[in-house]
Amino acid sequence: MVQGTTSKEAHNESLTVRDERTGKTYTIPIVENSIPATAFKKIVAPSKKGEREENETERGLRVLDKGFLNTAVIRSQITYIDGEAGILRYRGIPIEQLAVNSSYLECAYLLIYGNLPTRPHFNTFKAEVMHHSIMHHDSEELFASFRYDSHPMAILTSAFAALGSYYAEANPSLAGQGLYTRGTPESLAIMDKQIYRLLGKATTMAAMAYRIRQGRAFVTPPVGLSYTGSFLYQMDHLGEEGYKPNPILEKALDVLFLLHADHELNASCTTVLQTGSSLVDPYSAVAAGCASLYGPLHGGANEAVIRMLISIGPPDNVPRFLEQVKKKERVLSGFGHRVYKTSDPRSFIVRKTADEVFALTGTDPLLQTAMRLHDEAMKDDYFVSRKLAPNVDFWSGLIYRAMGFPMDFFPVLFAVPRVAGWLAHWRQMMLQEGGVKIWRPRQIYVGPEKRDFVPIEERKDEGKQPRERPTEVYHSGQSKRYYLAEYTGKAKL
Numbered sequence: 001m002v003q004g005t006t007s008k009e010a011h012n013e014s015l016t017v018r019d020e021r022t023g024k025t026y027t028i029p030i031v032e033n034s035i036p037a038t039a040f041k042k043i044v045a046p047s048k049k050g051e052r053e054e055n056e057t058e059r060g061l062r063v064l065d066k067g068f069l070n071t072a073v074i075r076s077q078i079t080y081i082d083g084e085a086g087i088l089r090y091r092g093i094p095i096e097q098l099a100v101n102s103s104y105l106e107c108a109y110l111l112i113y114g115n116l117p118t119r120p121h122f123n124t125f126k127a128e129v130m131h132h133s134i135m136h137h138d139s140e141e142l143f144a145s146f147r148y149d150s151h152p153m154a155i156l157t158s159a160f161a162a163l164g165s166y167y168a169e170a171n172p173s174l175a176g177q178g179l180y181t182r183g184t185p186e187s188l189a190i191m192d193k194q195i196y197r198l199l200g201k202a203t204t205m206a207a208m209a210y211r212i213r214q215g216r217a218f219v220t221p222p223v224g225l226s227y228t229g230s231f232l233y234q235m236d237h238l239g240e241e242g243y244k245p246n247p248i249l250e251k252a253l254d255v256l257f258l259l260h261a262d263h264e265l266n267a268s269c270t271t272v273l274q275t276g277s278s279l280v281d282p283y284s285a286v287a288a289g290c291a292s293l294y295g296p297l298h299g300g301a302n303e304a305v306i307r308m309l310i311s312i313g314p315p316d317n318v319p320r321f322l323e324q325v326k327k328k329e330r331v332l333s334g335f336g337h338r339v340y341k342t343s344d345p346r347s348f349i350v351r352k353t354a355d356e357v358f359a360l361t362g363t364d365p366l367l368q369t370a371m372r373l374h375d376e377a378m379k380d381d382y383f384v385s386r387k388l389a390p391n392v393d394f395w396s397g398l399i400y401r402a403m404g405f406p407m408d409f410f411p412v413l414f415a416v417p418r419v420a421g422w423l424a425h426w427r428q429m430m431l432q433e434g435g436v437k438i439w440r441p442r443q444i445y446v447g448p449e450k451r452d453f454v455p456i457e458e459r460k461d462e463g464k465q466p467r468e469r470p471t472e473v474y475h476s477g478q479s480k481r482y483y484l485a486e487y488t489g490k491a492k493l
């Protein structure tokens with residue numbers, strides 16, 4: 001049993017833990033309302049008779065937290081979320097103020113370097129990012145090697161990883177493992193150059209992933225456009241002279257990019273840090289983050305909202321759908337959040353942006369269904385009592401759809417702006433006090449105890465569940481003729 005008390009003295013707060021197995025009491029310091037998990041390693045007990053040696057009882061108490069529900073893995077100065085109050089701040093500045101007054105690139109600067117830039121600093125940063133948007137000509141072959149129906153996130157993830165292969169001087173495996181952790185002016189210059197390259201080329205690679213599926217030739221990034229203007233140009237330009245994307249759509253995309261730039265330690269950001277903790281190059285770390293974001297529980301929810309709205313159909317079908325949700329037969333995509341227990345503050349801004357886009361593009365019939373769904377869910381006790389409210393994805397998919405993006409491109413529109421957040425956290429970790437420790441979590445081993453090897457002739461089939469043996473699978477693409485053929489080395493299937 002563990003009993004906890006905290007003293008009122010902020011400078012001397014502690015948790016008193018009594019281990020009922022031994023009767024011993026331990027004092028664990030509380031700093032910034034957190035306790036060091038390693039302090040529990042000192043809590044040891046003699047192994048009981050018959051206890052599994054794998055429990056390692058004599059080597060200290062372990063802390064089990066499947067899915068990081070209450071484990072802080074880093075001290076961070078970047079983003080603050082209060083999920084109960086619906087607060088999101090980048091470096092202390094409320095997201096609502098940034099959405100109205102700032103831009104995506106300015107927020108990227110804020111997230112990465114800690115403060116809003118002065119005009120000269122911003123001009124330098126923007127010029128560097130935009131200058132580094134051009135891809136090496138050879139990389140076109142990589143994009144062209146994908147099949148016409150490849151998911152754009154598969155292309156983008158591969159492209160981030162491949163991009164690192166162009167810069168040997170930026171690879172700690174080749175240039176020395178202290179490349180990014182030294183904090184010297186030379187080290188910071190190498191780090192920032194990779195940041196410019198990753199931010200600059202993220203839109204170019206996303207646009208290339210878009211165009212390859214359309215069978216369109218690639219476009220050189222334009223000069224003189226904004227970050228999102230350049231992105232739209234690279235996707236849509238077909239050779240017309242003086243082509244400029246629509247400013248309302250360019251601005252709307254910039255606001256969406258700003259809102260998606262960071263969200264503290266979500267799955268993809270944690271993946272970037274976990275991968276980066278081995279001191280691998282930032283291209284590989286960002287590729288890993290991109291792969292994590294690809295999953296439907298993370299970057300795919302906005303697409304799920306549209307599929308859900310299409311399946312519901314006209315607004316009159318909403319009550320029936322909500323009854324199915326309440327019976328747990330369906331999920332109301334775009335509602336609920338692990339952190340927010342009230343409306344996601346970004347959802348209000350996205351809703352407003354949606355109106356501006358719809359005024360230009362015309363409304364989508366799905367909007368009526370979405371509005372009815374929103375209004376009915378917000379007053380229904382099932383959702384109210386579970387604190388389920390709209391998240392950012394509830395409305396963003398409708399904007400992307402109105403802007404004419406294919407549904408499987410929605411996660412790309414999330415991943416591209418999130419590069420800023422990933423890099424901000426990666427840079428912070430590389431430069432943190434005390435250096436970087438590789439992220440190596442513990443496990444609770446519950447598998448077989450020590451047993452001896454058995455020769456194959458003497459083995460019994462011990463697997464009781466289907467999952468305990470390999471599944472026999474259907475081999476598509478091989479005909480009956482092939483199976484009836486004889487050849488050397490043919491294995492009996």
Ligand SMILES: CC(C)(COP(=O)(O)OP(=O)(O)OC[C@H]1O[C@@H](n2cnc3c(N)ncnc32)[C@H](O)[C@@H]1OP(=O)(O)O)[C@@H](O)C(=O)NCCC(=O)NCCS
Nearest residue numbers: 297301325331332333334335336337338386388391392393
């Ligand atoms: C985001 C999400 C994964 C968070 O999950 P979580 O923090 O683990 O929350 P839980 O699964 O514990 O949900 C708590 C309760 O609310 C219900 N619930 C949560 N989200 C729900 C949703 N979108 N629709 C219907 N019921 C939902 C759960 O069934 C559970 O009900 P119960 O207490 O009767 O068992 C979840 O809300 C969800 O799947 N939402 C839809 C997908 C989505 O929009 N994701 C984007 C997030 S930005």
